[in-house]
Amino acid sequence: MAIIKFNGEYFSVKDTLNCGQVFRFTDAPGDKFIICTTDKCAVCYNKGDYAYIECNDGDEDYFFNYFDLERDYSQIVCYVQQKGIKILSDAVTKGKGVRILNQDKTEMLFSFIVSQNNNIPRIKKIIDSLCKKLGKKHSFNGQDYYAFPTVQALASVDEDFYKSIGLGYRAGYIKATADLINNGYSLEVLTALSTKDLKEELKKLHGVGPKVADCVTLFGFHRADSFPVDTWIEKLYYQDFSGTAKNRNHITNYFLQEFGDYSGYIQQYLFHYKRNGAD
DNA sequence: TGCCAGGCGGCGT
DNA sequence: ACGCCGCATGGC
Numbered sequence: 144m145a146i147i148k149f150n151g152e153y154f155s156v157k158d159t160l161n162c163g164q165v166f167r168f169t170d171a172p173g174d175k176f177i178i179c180t181t182d183k184c185a186v187c188y189n190k191g192d193y194a195y196i197e198c199n200d201g202d203e204d205y206f207f208n209y210f211d212l213e214r215d216y217s218q219i220v221c222y223v224q225q226k227g228i229k230i231l232s233d234a235v236t237k238g239k240g241v242r243i244l245n246q247d248k249t250e251m252l253f254s255f256i257v258s259q260n261n262n263i264p265r266i267k268k269i270i271d272s273l274c275k276k277l278g279k280k281h282s283f284n285g286q287d288y289y290a291f292p293t294v295q296a297l298a299s300v301d302e303d304f305y306k307s308i309g310l311g312y313r314a315g316y317i318k319a320t321a322d323l324i325n326n327g328y329s330l331e332v333l334t335a336l337s338t339k340d341l342k343e344e345l346k347k348l349h350g351v352g353p354k355v356a357d358c359v360t361l362f363g364f365h366r367a368d369s370f371p372v373d374t375w376i377e378k379l380y381y382q383d384f385s386g387t388a389k390n391r392n393h394i395t396n397y398f399l400q401e402f403g404d405y406s407g408y409i410q411q412y413l414f415h416y417k418r419n420g421a422d
Numbered sequence: 423t424g425c426c427a428g429g430c431g432g433c434g435t
Numbered sequence: 436a437c438g439c440c441g442c443a444t445g446g447c
Contacts, residue, residue, distance in 0.1 A: 163428055255428075262427040262446060269444095311443025316430085352430045373428035390437075391429090414428080 144284075145203050147196040153216035154194040155240025156187045162241050162415035164362045166254055166267045167274070167291070177283075179274070180209060181247045182290035184283040189240075199283065211242050211365075219408050226402075230383045231409065234416035241411050243365065248330040250291045251363035252348070255355045256316050265309070272308045273297075298325035316350025323348070330363075338366040353392055367407035370398040376410065379417050 156176055160168050167179040175188040185198040185206055198206050207213070216239075223235045253273075258266045277292035277300065298321040305314035324330070333341050338360055345356040357371035372380070372391040380386040380394050388394050402409045 256430095258427090259429040260427060260442080261429090261444080264447095265427080265445060306443085309444060311445095312430090312441090313443080350430065354429060358428070371428070374426080375428070418428090 145198055145200050147198070147203055147206060147212075149194045149196070149210075149212055151189050151192050151194045151240065153220065153240060154189075154210070154212075154242060155238075156189055156194055158238050158240045158415060158419075159210070159242045159244065161419055162238070162411045163263065163418065164244055164358075164411065165246065166258075166263070166270050177286075177288070179288050180291075181250060182279065182281060184281065184288050186284060197284075208245050211245055214242075216242060219405060222405055223409060223412065230379075230416070231412070234412040238412045238415040238419075241408075241415050243367070243407060243411055244362065245365055246362050247291070248359070248363040249294060249324065251359045252320065252330065252345075252351070253291075253297065253317060255358040255362075256313060256320060256350045257310065258358070259313065259350070259352075259355060261313075269309055276304075276308065294321055294324045297321035313350060319349040320351075334364065338364075338368050341366065342369070353395065357395065361407045361410070368399065368404050370395045370402070370406040370410050372398075373414075375414060375417050379413055 160176060160178070165178070169177050171177050171186060173188065175186055178185050178187055183198070183202055183205060185196050185202070187194070187196050196206050196210065220235055220239050224232050254266070254270055257269050274289040274291055277296040278289035280287060280289055282288070297317070302314045302318045305317050310317060333344055336344060341360050341364060342353070342356045345351050345359055346353065351359070354371050354373055357369045360366040361369040361371060372394045377391060377394060380388070386394060386397065388397050398410065399406050
């Protein structure tokens with residue numbers, strides 16, 4: 144067992160998990176969280192002035208990168224506060240421990256196809272059953288968990304299977320995308336593209352529109368010049384920014400112009416603030 | 423119960 | 436390019 148100990152000022156495990164970027168985590172006793180990603184697992188928590196990550200020996204580098212620990216978030220928070228926008232300052236004061244995780248591209252793509260027009264508890268449930276039914280069983284800390292399915296496993300079942308676990312009309316999207324990637328389509332080669340081109344490329348996939356593409360560029364490729372607009376952010380834009388743009392694409396463009404390469408971080412602070420309350 | 427959820431594809435204009 | 440509609444399911 145390895146333990147990563149990291150200054151907790153800009154790393155709140157709880158806040159990082161509760162801003163909608165990740166779905167495979169559960170509560171554990173003692174205000175801890177069990178986090179699964181790809182085929183790995185860790186127990187994470189804050190205690191005193193520090194955040195702790197307990198993982199298997201050999202996974203330290205993976206989780207150091209996963210939690211984006213090489214990045215200086217004080218500089219990001221400073222930029223956000225210097226904008227002088229009240230709701231932003233409030234959001235970042237409340238959520239300065241939010242980090243953007245470096246997650247697996249494939250896992251993000253399938254997870255956010257599942258997420259469309261869906262609610263977070265249900266998204267978590269569906270992804271959990273995908274892993275249980277199609278993922279490889281592992282154990283960590285004496286407890287069983289399941290890896291995110293390989294694309295081979297995802298492609299090995301038919302659309303009816305996906306309907307049977309509650310995916311509804313998204314079943315066809317998952318199946319089509321699984322087949323495509325299993326037949327050789329590579330997400331990794333897309334890394335060479337600019338964020339704009341990357342988004343356009345992702346949107347060609349069945350079931351991937353502007354919002355899902357923005358989530359994949361932000362959470363899977365760590366492109367912070369992305370600003371996903373979902374129903375929460377849309378409400379916030381009209382209520383708290385007195386926005387006048389008429390559709391979600393325009394809202395995205397508004398925020399990108401305002402916040403440039405910091406857009407993705409700001410989106411997370413705002414989403415966290417809006418969904419978890421201002422208290 | 424009815425509205426809503428980290429929207430998208432298809433279609434008409 | 437833009438707007439509208441149907442869509443599966445279940446959380447609350």
